[in-house]
Amino acid sequence: MSGNSDSFRSDVKRSWHSSPPRALTLDRYMLGKGGKRKFDEHEDGLEGKVVSPTDGPSKVSYTLQRQTIFNISLMKLYNHRPLTEPSLQKTVLINNMLRRIQEELKQEGSLRPVFVTASQPTDPLGDNFREAQPAFSHLASQPLLPTDLVSTTPLEACLTPASLLEDDTFCTSQTVQHDGPTKLPPPALQPVKDSFSSALDEIEELCPAPTSAEAVAVAAETAADDSKDHPSESSVQKPEGVPESRPAEPKLMDSLPGNFEITTSTGFLTDLTLDDILFADIDTSMYDFDPCTSATGAASKMATDELLKTLAPYSSQPVTPNQPFKMDLTELDHIMEVLVGS
Amino acid sequence: MFLKFSLRSVFYGAGGGNDIQWCFSQVKGAVDDDVAEGAVLSGKLPEILLVSVPPSLPPPFLPLWVLIQMKIHKRISALRKMKCFPCQFSNTIKSAQLNTSALMSVSFFDQADIISTVEFNHSGELLATGDKGGRVVIFQQEQENKTQSHSRGEYNVYSTFQSHEPEFDYLKSLEIEEKINKIRWLPQKNAAQFLLSTNDKTIKLWKISERDKRPEGYNLKEEDGRYRDPTTVTTLRVPVFRPMDLMVEASPRRIFANAHTYHINSISINSDYETYLSADDLRINLWHLEITDRSFNIVDIKPANMEELTEVITAAEFHPNSCNTFVYSSSKGTIRLCDMRASALCDRHSKLFEEPEDPSNRSFFSEIISSISDVKFSHSGRYMMTRDYLSVKIWDLNMENRPVETYQVHEYLRSKLCSLYENDCIFDKFECCWNGSDSIVMTGSYNNFFRMFDRNTKRDITLEASRENNKPRTVLKPRKVCASGKRKKDEISVDSLDFNKKILHTAWHPKENIIAVATTNNLYIFQDKMN
Numbered sequence: 001m002s003g004n005s006d007s008f009r010s011d012v013k014r015s016w017h018s019s020p021p022r023a024l025t026l027d028r029y030m031l032g033k034g035g036k037r038k039f040d041e042h043e044d045g046l047e048g049k050v051v052s053p054t055d056g057p058s059k060v061s062y063t064l065q066r067q068t069i070f071n072i073s074l075m076k077l078y079n080h081r082p083l084t085e086p087s088l089q090k091t092v093l094i095n096n097m098l099r100r101i102q103e104e105l106k107q108e109g110s111l112r113p114v115f116v117t118a119s120q121p122t123d124p125l126g127d128n129f130r131e132a133q134p135a136f137s138h139l140a141s142q143p144l145l146p147t148d149l150v151s152t153t154p155l156e157a158c159l160t161p162a163s164l165l166e167d168d169t170f171c172t173s174q175t176v177q178h179d180g181p182t183k184l185p186p187p188a189l190q191p192v193k194d195s196f197s198s199a200l201d202e203i204e205e206l207c208p209a210p211t212s213a214e215a216v217a218v219a220a221e222t223a224a225d226d227s228k229d230h231p232s233e234s235s236v237q238k239p240e241g242v243p244e245s246r247p248a249e250p251k252l253m254d255s256l257p258g259n260f261e262i263t264t265s266t267g268f269l270t271d272l273t274l275d276d277i278l279f280a281d282i283d284t285s286m287y288d289f290d291p292c293t294s295a296t297g298a299a300s301k302m303a304t305d306e307l308l309k310t311l312a313p314y315s316s317q318p319v320t321p322n323q324p325f326k327m328d329l330t331e332l333d334h335i336m337e338v339l340v341g342s
Numbered sequence: 343m344f345l346k347f348s349l350r351s352v353f354y355g356a357g358g359g360n361d362i363q364w365c366f367s368q369v370k371g372a373v374d375d376d377v378a379e380g381a382v383l384s385g386k387l388p389e390i391l392l393v394s395v396p397p398s399l400p401p402p403f404l405p406l407w408v409l410i411q412m413k414i415h416k417r418i419s420a421l422r423k424m425k426c427f428p429c430q431f432s433n434t435i436k437s438a439q440l441n442t443s444a445l446m447s448v449s450f451f452d453q454a455d456i457i458s459t460v461e462f463n464h465s466g467e468l469l470a471t472g473d474k475g476g477r478v479v480i481f482q483q484e485q486e487n488k489t490q491s492h493s494r495g496e497y498n499v500y501s502t503f504q505s506h507e508p509e510f511d512y513l514k515s516l517e518i519e520e521k522i523n524k525i526r527w528l529p530q531k532n533a534a535q536f537l538l539s540t541n542d543k544t545i546k547l548w549k550i551s552e553r554d555k556r557p558e559g560y561n562l563k564e565e566d567g568r569y570r571d572p573t574t575v576t577t578l579r580v581p582v583f584r585p586m587d588l589m590v591e592a593s594p595r596r597i598f599a600n601a602h603t604y605h606i607n608s609i610s611i612n613s614d615y616e617t618y619l620s621a622d623d624l625r626i627n628l629w630h631l632e633i634t635d636r637s638f639n640i641v642d643i644k645p646a647n648m649e650e651l652t653e654v655i656t657a658a659e660f661h662p663n664s665c666n667t668f669v670y671s672s673s674k675g676t677i678r679l680c681d682m683r684a685s686a687l688c689d690r691h692s693k694l695f696e697e698p699e700d701p702s703n704r705s706f707f708s709e710i711i712s713s714i715s716d717v718k719f720s721h722s723g724r725y726m727m728t729r730d731y732l733s734v735k736i737w738d739l740n741m742e743n744r745p746v747e748t749y750q751v752h753e754y755l756r757s758k759l760c761s762l763y764e765n766d767c768i769f770d771k772f773e774c775c776w777n778g779s780d781s782i783v784m785t786g787s788y789n790n791f792f793r794m795f796d797r798n799t800k801r802d803i804t805l806e807a808s809r810e811n812n813k814p815r816t817v818l819k820p821r822k823v824c825a826s827g828k829r830k831k832d833e834i835s836v837d838s839l840d841f842n843k844k845i846l847h848t849a850w851h852p853k854e855n856i857i858a859v860a861t862t863n864n865l866y867i868f869q870d871k872m873n
Contacts, residue, residue, distance in 0.1 A: 084517045088623040
């Protein structure tokens with residue numbers, strides 16, 4: 001028995017380092033041009049301007065650029081599984097980049113303690129966000145959190161302040177309130193994994209037995225992830241790493257990686273005990289492939305949706321946001337069959 | 343000093359890199375197209391498919407999980423190949439989907455052949471290269487013959503040996519690469535040649551000696567080495583040395599191991615020719631060439647709490663004349679000069695060379711592109727040159743607050759930094775080198791371009807190392823990259839640069855105008871046009 005759990009441990013640890021679909025991330029980071037990657041278009045969209053944090057209209061692109069770089073940096077740190085030791089210089093430089101972005105976010109966060117509502121914000125950042133909103137108004141046509149999605153936790157408690165640092169540029173709905181960046185989420189799960197294991201974690205965590213606060217955080221991730229994925233054809237692509245990066249940000253503020261010590265676990269994971277992963281309650285009803293109508297079933301369909309999206313990154317037919325629940329399990333069966341058979 | 347410079351400048355005409363006409367001389371290495379389809383990588387395994395088991399999956403679903411994971415990995419690898427990423431996987435299979443406008447080409451060659459270091463010896467007669475497979479190949483210049491007075495001797499393979507083998511660190515469960523990071527020659531003291539070669543963890547002193555005679559006529563041994571039956575020996579004879587075909591042997595004389603926790607990035611031999619330093623990411627050690635079981639730690643920048651680590655050592659070198667002085671560069675763009683006479687542990691620098699940041703050029707990547715990838719003293723010892731991602735800077739050792747000269751290598755990449763960060767090219771470590779008279783500096787760039795800057799005339803030139811100019815004595819045509827707007831004829835636009843073809847390692851003959859330029863897996867030798 002102990003032998004089994006040991007191998008579980010090592011496998012679990014290694015899974016954090018499994019590689020992401022890199023081609024996928026490229027497309028995601030492009031400003032929605034789709035298709036071939038073109039150097040110059042990317043540049044005009046992302047880097048053409050020399051932006052400073054205080055420029056008004058270019059604040060958005062600066063934020064975007066910063067967020068993109070943040071995500072890329074996280075991906076680099078956590079999705080690289082080399083056979084040899086990773087270069088310490090590279091790790092240090094990426095960490096410094098992350099720290100700097102975090103510092104900026106922290107500073108910005110402290111400028112606006114309350115999230116922008118429909119009423120008048122007085123700080124300059126709020127103005128910019130209002131300007132930004134029309135640009136992104138075609139996004140987030142859905143309310144941020146479909147209420148029938150997460151059965152267990154109330155809306156407000158789910159969203160972390162860090163998540164809203166991001167959401168502010170993307171959503172017009174002001175339905176969420178929070179206490180400001182000082183309220184940090186409970187210890188989060190591994191911040192970035194490859195999209196597949198993240199999807200599967202979402203499946204796990206949607207089991208209706210979340211005793212730990214982790215489920216809350218992940219449920220928030222899932223929920224917010226949906227709102228991001230819904231406008232999948234929007235001009236702003238967010239990689240799968242984004243939801244995980246949000247709970248990661250406050251986590252990052254506390255402890256940037258001790259992954260300088262070359263161990264198989266990193267500083268980000270230090271407060272995650274393996275017991276939480278290994279011995280969490282399992283709801284096996286998910287794995288019954290009978291169509292189910294319970295909330296769990298609905299949730300599982302949602303998770304299935306996520307799963308499918310991550311399994312088929314290049315599917316030409318995007319999963320439309322309005323029918324997340326119409327994908328039934330027979331399609332899942334079909335896809336599994338295709339995967340297994342090919 | 344000036345006198346010395348002018349004497350040298352007479353040697354190749356009215357001084358200036360642009361008055362030198364560089365000609366193709368030789369190229370060593372496999373031609374890409376010759377590699378057969380389905381060539382197998384040597385050594386390294388492709389990324390092992392991981393079986394990551396979410397522990398909440400009930401056992402019956404385990405095999406299915408494994409299968410799905412494998413499928414996805416396979417899919418990911420296929421996609422990765424399509425986008426032509428430089429990873430080991432993409433080099434194995436000839437992908438039919440090479441119709442994308444890939445930023446990077448996919449070449450098919452053995453990963454072990456990637457050249458990782460190039461170094462001339464002190465006379466310039468020998469040229470050593472190290473590769474990713476742990477091999478050292480030494481080329482020797484032919485003696486110039488009188489008939490062909492208009493070309494210098496060619497470099498031919500002199501010796502090849504396996505310097506380092508891959509190892510496995512069992513404690514950390516990680517491989518130790520056998521890639522040769524640096525080679526440094528010792529000055530010749532007798533008939534044999536000595537060089538230091540290092541991989542990430544171990545430094546080795548190799549003796550390269552020639553043997554052109556062998557003893558013949560042993561009493562107790564046959565010529566093939568079998569022992570004779572003593573009872574058949576009836577006469578005694580004295581063995582004599584007879585000439586034989588030249589054989590070059592390389593033998594490891596010293597192995598300096600277990601002194602570095604982090605990856606060794608530099609070695610540098612002191613001007614006393616008795617000691618040398620080795621630098622890894624956080625520490626610098628001083629060795630004596632004769633003593634392998636201990637070394638002195640002279641610089642240690644490891645913080646007590648590793649989480650506070652923000653800076654690493656990127657390169658180090660001894661001063662060419664002062665045996666007590668050395669410099670080391672950091673990932674934050676600073677160079678520290680230390681005097682070993684000041685204290686045993688040289689954590690406190692004697693001089694700190696740092697240029698204040700230009701506020702107009704600030705970006706997210708300012709720190710990363712300021713990281714110094716190479717530092718080289720001039721032969722005179724008065725100046726040192728540093729290479730960061732976009733520029734080459736020349737510092738006067740007497741002035742710490744800014745460099746005396748700055749040359750932009752590929753400023754057109756400044757607007758592409760985000761993409762270069764994404765594809766990791768921003769972490770490429772370019773090297774730089776001086777010519778024999780310290781008047782020209784050279785460094786590499788992308789698309790197999792390399793650049794030379796003449797310090798006297800302030801002119802620069804961009805050349806390309808490619809097989810297209812294959813004939814010897816073909817003069818290389820200067821290349822130009824057009825940054826934006828209209829592209830003139832013969833110019834290359836930034837978007838069509840191949841970022842997989844990078845020249846990281848270059849070397850200049852210490853006395854003549856012969857340069858060795860290493861592309862990914864080929865070594866090009868160029869020399870100036872002699873009339």
